[in-house]
Amino acid sequence: MTPFNFPAKVSLAHTPTPLQKLDRLSSQCGADIWAKRDDLTGCGLSGNKVRKLEYVLAQALAQKADTVITCGKIQSNLARATAVACARLGLKCHLVLRFDEPGRTPQLSGNYLLDRLVGAEVEFVDGEGWDNRDQIMAERGGEMKSLGRSPYILPYGASTALGALGVVEACGELRDDLAQLPGGLDEPLVIFTATGSGGTLAGLALGVRLYGLNARVVGINVDDFAQNKRSVDAILAEAKAGLGLDVGLAPGEGYLLVDGYVGRGYALSTREEFEFVAMVARMEGLILDPVYTGKALRALTLELKARPEEYPGRIIFLHSGGIFHLFSHVPGLEQVLSRD
Numbered sequence: 001m002t003p004f005n006f007p008a009k010v011s012l013a014h015t016p017t018p019l020q021k022l023d024r025l026s027s028q029c030g031a032d033i034w035a036k037r038d039d040l041t042g043c044g045l046s047g048n049k050v051r052k053l054e055y056v057l058a059q060a061l062a063q064k065a066d067t068v069i070t071c072g073k074i075q076s077n078l079a080r081a082t083a084v085a086c087a088r089l090g091l092k093c094h095l096v097l098r099f100d101e102p103g104r105t106p107q108l109s110g111n112y113l114l115d116r117l118v119g120a121e122v123e124f125v126d127g128e129g130w131d132n133r134d135q136i137m138a139e140r141g142g143e144m145k146s147l148g149r150s151p152y153i154l155p156y157g158a159s160t161a162l163g164a165l166g167v168v169e170a171c172g173e174l175r176d177d178l179a180q181l182p183g184g185l186d187e188p189l190v191i192f193t194a195t196g197s198g199g200t201l202a203g204l205a206l207g208v209r210l211y212g213l214n215a216r217v218v219g220i221n222v223d224d225f226a227q228n229k230r231s232v233d234a235i236l237a238e239a240k241a242g243l244g245l246d247v248g249l250a251p252g253e254g255y256l257l258v259d260g261y262v263g264r265g266y267a268l269s270t271r272e273e274f275e276f277v278a279m280v281a282r283m284e285g286l287i288l289d290p291v292y293t294g295k296a297l298r299a300l301t302l303e304l305k306a307r308p309e310e311y312p313g314r315i316i317f318l319h320s321g322g323i324f325h326l327f328s329h330v331p332g333l334e335q336v337l338s339r340d
Contacts, residue, residue: 009054013041016173039321044084047321051166052158065152071096080111083120093120098130110328157197161238167203188313194296195219198231205254209247217255220296223266261299289322
């Protein structure tokens with residue numbers, strides 16, 4: 001029995017995902033750190049994006065769509081997951097991907113390799129085109145309709161209230177897992193996640209309220225802070241107005257968005273970030289990516305060191321996947337690993 005009447009979804013993810021104690025990292029940080037292993041939702045559909053896709057693609061199918069149009073950066077996890085899911089469901093997929101090197105052909109690696117492997121149609125845009133991505137997707141949709149096709153446009157990151165329901169469901173899984181641990185549901189909880197387009201952070205904010213978790217939700221910004229915050233608040237408002245999911249959150253409530261850990265910028269990494277990814281892999285056998293989870297888990301450890309009193313109780317890190325990003329960052333990782 002769930003406290004909300006969830007709409008229909010398609011089955012794509014292997015859930016529930018496990019909750020795993022990070023023993024050695026906990027010891028190093030002097031905290032009780034656990035990972036919600038959403039990197040284990042599947043193989044090609046690895047990561048938390050597939051949770052969102054279960055709801056939005058169910059809507060696409062209900063609307064008799066034959067093509068899904070979405071967008072992302074060249075190594076977008078959402079674009080890759082959408083392309084794989086569309087292949088599985090018998091839908092065509094059109095991706096509008098940002099690639100800022102005109103005249104060059106992107107290297108077939110990481111997520112982009114999988115986009116192509118499963119047959120997605122790819123269109124590249126530069127920074128100016130990226131700023132107009134919604135208009136470009138609308139234009140492509142119009143062109144497809146003129147040819148008798150039925151497109152479904154999926155916004156950046158699948159960051160809509162409907163998509164966020166997949167993350168809300170993950171909080172229900174957390175509730176079941178936490179009930180079995182010492183201290184149970186009474187133990188104070190802090191949930192950390194990487195956030196770039198806001199959908200996962202909004203879903204967690206909704207989910208902890210819906211399932212009555214004694215938790216703070218902390219998002220580590222990895223992209224544009226101001227846009228990220230606007231997106232979270234817009235999704236929370238949409239969930240209330242459009243889905244009837246009213247958990248009593250005013251704008252800006254229910255989450256903390258932490259900035260200062262973007263480093264060189266979105267999808268750009270420092271040596272220290274690569275070193276952290278390598279350290280966690282060797283310490284816990286946990287594979288992070290340099291774009292989202294590596295930055296977010298590193299930020300978690302630095303926050304615990306700088307402000308431990310701000311994060312009492314059990315710490316949950318939502319591992320949102322992204323392993324394929326590793327294969328597009330080989331040169332940076334190679335510099336770190338060559339020192340062994």
